[in-house]
Amino acid sequence: MTEANGSLGSLDDFIAHSTEMLFVARGDGALLRWSDALGQVVGPALAQGTTLTELFHPEDRCTLTTSWEQVRGSTAPVELHGRVLSAEQSYRPFSCVVRGARTDGLVYGAFRDAPPGDGVQGELARLRERDRILGALIDALPIAVWAIDADGTYTYHDGKALAAAGHRPGQLVGQNIFDLYGDMADGIERALAGEAQHGLSEVHGCVWESWMVPLSRAAGHVRSVVGFSLDVTEGQRAHEALQTKLDVIEAQQRVIRELAAPIIEVWDGVLALPMIGVVDSARTAEAMESLLEAISIRAARFAVLDLTGVQVVDTKVADHLIKLVRAIQLLGAEGIICGIRPNVAQTMVALGLDLSAIVTKANLRAGLTHCMQRLSRRPPAPRSSP
Template sequence: MMGDEKPVEAAGAGLSVHGEAAPLALIEASGDLRDPVIAGWSEGAERLFGYTAEEVLGRSLRDTLSGRGGREDFRRLAEDVSGASHRCESARKDGSEVVVAWAQHPLRDGSGRPARAIYVGRYVGRDVEQGTSARAPAEAEPGVAQQLLRAILDHLPIVVCKYDREGVFTFHDGKGTEAAGVEPGQLLGANILELYGSDMEASWGMRRALAGEAARDVSDVQGASWETWYLPMRDARGEPDGAISITLNASEARQKEIELRAKLQLIEKQQKVIRDLSTPIIEVWDKVLTLPMVGVVDSLRLSEVMDNLLSAIVSKDARYAILDLTGVDAVDTQTARHIIEMIDAIRLLGAEGIVTGIRSNVAQTMITLGVDLSGVTTVGNLRAGLKLCMRRMAATGEAGGAPVK
């Protein structure tokens, strides 16, 4: 069950998000892979070791998790890229220790060299401080692993599959098969690569796993969203020997993500409407536009206003544009510079910009900041600015001009 993510980045990127629901402790490692640092931390890892992602990201994997007798185990684990399992004494945040079966799956760059790695950890032993043997649970209850797997497959929305070297299903089970439109075991004996046919993009995750590299994929099948982890299997010599896939029905999480994005888009639209309402462009007279500014004027707001005003000047063939600052509480150097740039842009369009209503405190601020308004026409208020425009149009005989007392 695969989708449209690209191989190299998708295999390891975003583990802290996409590994949340994986039934194992998944850790993404980067840097010097002989002593890697933690770059991704799943919810399973947080539950097992007690650390949050914020506490461990960027820290040495070996220093963070190796127990009293586990540093050498972690060194051997870091050097083994075959995917073989290593039991390591691993430290928890509270100081206790557990035995975890780790396997390292390298992620290679475009040149084929290991660039990152995914560490997959499975709890196999109880607290070492309690003196309990790491193998005690399995020895005391030989069928416990099968019981746990059965419970997971029967009650969680996942699909677990195992494939031989050719990609033929040898195991196919899980409650998630219902949403996928198939029955447990229905695909046994089928070849997954043949099911995908010539769709190379859809089958890249499985192909990478069969080649010995871990991968992760997101896809939409039967109206549901799925996240799949592909893990390679290896024989005693460390050679690729089939693969395992763990697929999670992530429809609910995906739907919440879609709803959140929709809400954010709605908020952005509402903010734009508010900004537009707070800076309306009004045609107060033939060929005369006014832009009343209210509140605190920042650079972002002025940038949007400039675009809208220049477009209005062109569309209405305006001769004058009045920037009314009566409602402006404060300006800074950047804002004052934007106002002057706006006046210059208006002139380039063949119109004239006039600034009205500068408050005394704003005027003092501009003087203190050294803002040069000598080339800008300013008048006391909007009424005076409109009269000035009408006089000038009357003096030149332009339409819209009229004698004004």
């Protein structure tokens, strides 16, 4: 134990007195130890527990947070770039190489000044521009942008839409998404398994349309998931209200259709279908379907089509009526057309329609009389012998 403590003390002495800008941090980025050289450059901003992110310029922190995910749980070195607050209270461009250790969970790194002309400044400019664009979108659109690591812990949490959920930017950082939203665990687990997700959910009284994008390491293992949640509450509520209105309209139209072509059982085995107003192909087809179903259910022997209230009949409607009568006959019943107006009769003749095989009567009374006469001539059922 004494030897191990001596080794640890020697390591601390090495870091403290190194001429390089060295540091040791926890997995969450909190600084534990640093060299005097780094302390001289950064100044009083360095303190026990200060996170590495706090040293960087606000515009560079988003990029740093994303890159830090590559460090956690990996021993491969990762190079970071950004502007660091110096002892002169100005930001200087630095590059930083960090590497995680699996044995103790700590992160070891070293800062160095970014040399001119190495392309770092251009890369930093591009990253800052991308960060500004992302920031503008986050501030202007009703979205929430978040990220979780492989364990489900929030590492990023921002966006204008957070206010609708009662959250502040960064409020959930460090908390576990499974503890907060366990009812959505299936989609989150799929995303952590490498499968992109998209769907709707209702949380905090709002409807969210969310996309989850897994970010993988070189080996193919998911290291984090980036999520975009769009507040679609207003649109969803409007859609539901519209759907409710459409359902009401459809129900009203169904009632109107039934009233426009009511099927009346005037006698045992006799159905009447009075048609009124304008009759088109769609209405005739609906009437055919309803009447044939009623004949089948009620075992009717006669179906009387009353056209007294029909003013105009075109070729398609007349063809539907003839087909309807033939379909009635196929069901074992007799179809009767009555109440044909003179102008409708002229139209049918002009169209060359053959109604010779169809029973036609002058009006509904004559049609019903025909049915009663046919029923009265029906032979009585045979009696069984004692």
